[in-house]
Amino acid sequence: MTPTQSLATQLIDAHHTHTLIDSARTSELKLADVEEARVVQQLVLAELGTCAGYKIGAGSPEAEPQYAPLPASRVFGAATGIRLADYARVGLELEIAFSFAQDIDQSFAERTEDALDFIDTMSVVVEVVDSRFEAWPKVNPLLQLADLQNNGALVIGDTRPYDRTFDFASPQVTFRCGDHEIFSGRARHPAGDPRRLVAWLVAQTLRSGHTIAARTVLTTGSYTPLYMAKAPGTVRGEIEGFGSIEFKIA
Template sequence: MANTQELAARIVQARRTHTLIDPGSLASCKPANADEAYVVQQLVLDELGGCAGYKIGAPSPTAAPQCSPLPATKVFGAATGIRRSDYARIGLELEIAFSFAEDVDHRLSEQADDVIDAIDTMSVVAEIVDSRFDGWPKVDPLLQLADLQNNGALVIGDTRPYDRNFDFSAPRLSFYCDNHEIFRGTARHSAGDPRRLIAWLVARTLETGHSIPARTVLTTGSYTPFYIATGPGVVRGTIEEFGKIEFEIK
């Protein structure tokens, strides 16, 4: 436990000071497995003031997902914009997030179809990807998992009632940073239908005896190539037949 506490303290300090950690300095406190990385996540979150969401991802339609809580102070609406000085780097990804109208607890079936049918809203979101480690992305995956899966912030755009008939596996979309086209066309999600990630998170949460509060934001991974913004500008994303997001990097 002391090792997980040491790593969590280093990550929290890096977040607060906007400095980077040398992964080579962590030989004594690197997580031995995913369970230890998840312990570090919770210790970091406790220091940062609580949870407003989760990010969930999987590299393929059959791969096992992983997740991370999102600090409440780093989940906000697009009108707020983001400040470059708050991040070591500003990576941009366009995603879809979901939420439930009621608390997710033992009253909800663990059957995937029932979980998906209970979704209440869906939102166009952009994840700000950042890492507390020098040399990223060439960093041990367990360190990245401990570091809230490289989350910097989540910016929320248009939100609408959940549409179960929307094509979540291959939507048409566009994503720009100023005049730079990050992506335009039909996108493919690495996890296939990203809603399977929601069902997985609910099952994992219920298995551990916990719950997910109503309106917790659950974002499900990028539809677009990863792009690092190098200066101030305006980020614009559109998912056709769904909605938009627009925010400023100050």
């Protein structure tokens, strides 16, 4: 068994059992580069189901983004909610996701920036952060990338037609879990305008000879600090002038 196959097997087992890869084993796991991490992503995705979308992120407006596929089995509407028992940990982040009205295929290869004109919808979403590693967050970045960039699930709230004039870089945001206020105020997206991440993903995808299918969910990083939920409760988020999300953690 190759190192990528071995890591994928351990991650798949952790997904199914909601247990963590212990620190001793994690220290022995090695990946050579981003390409090996992508191989592991695809092996894990093949076990968890089809791809419903991608999470894309960057730590600053100048930073090189990274992305990971979102398994369709882990993308939910807000009415469904989530259960603590289905995750080893439940971190919460408030984000905006986009989708395209049509397939973004090789006809866009020489005009990737034009793809933004074909964004059809935008949604208020919450990403559930759930690493499969006991040592997280002190885990090699390549291992985190292989682990679907620490994605546990994506919960989708209000969805509306795309508004290119919306202030995506610094909207007014409120985010709560139960009685705890996670964030309230003017948010600053770490990547600047998150749509640059969408354009970057389009370029990366087309360069590799692939397509982004219409209605693929593209979530673009958190406006709020990561909050670790420890008990059942109601999650509520609002992005002023855009929409809201509300769901139960059981």
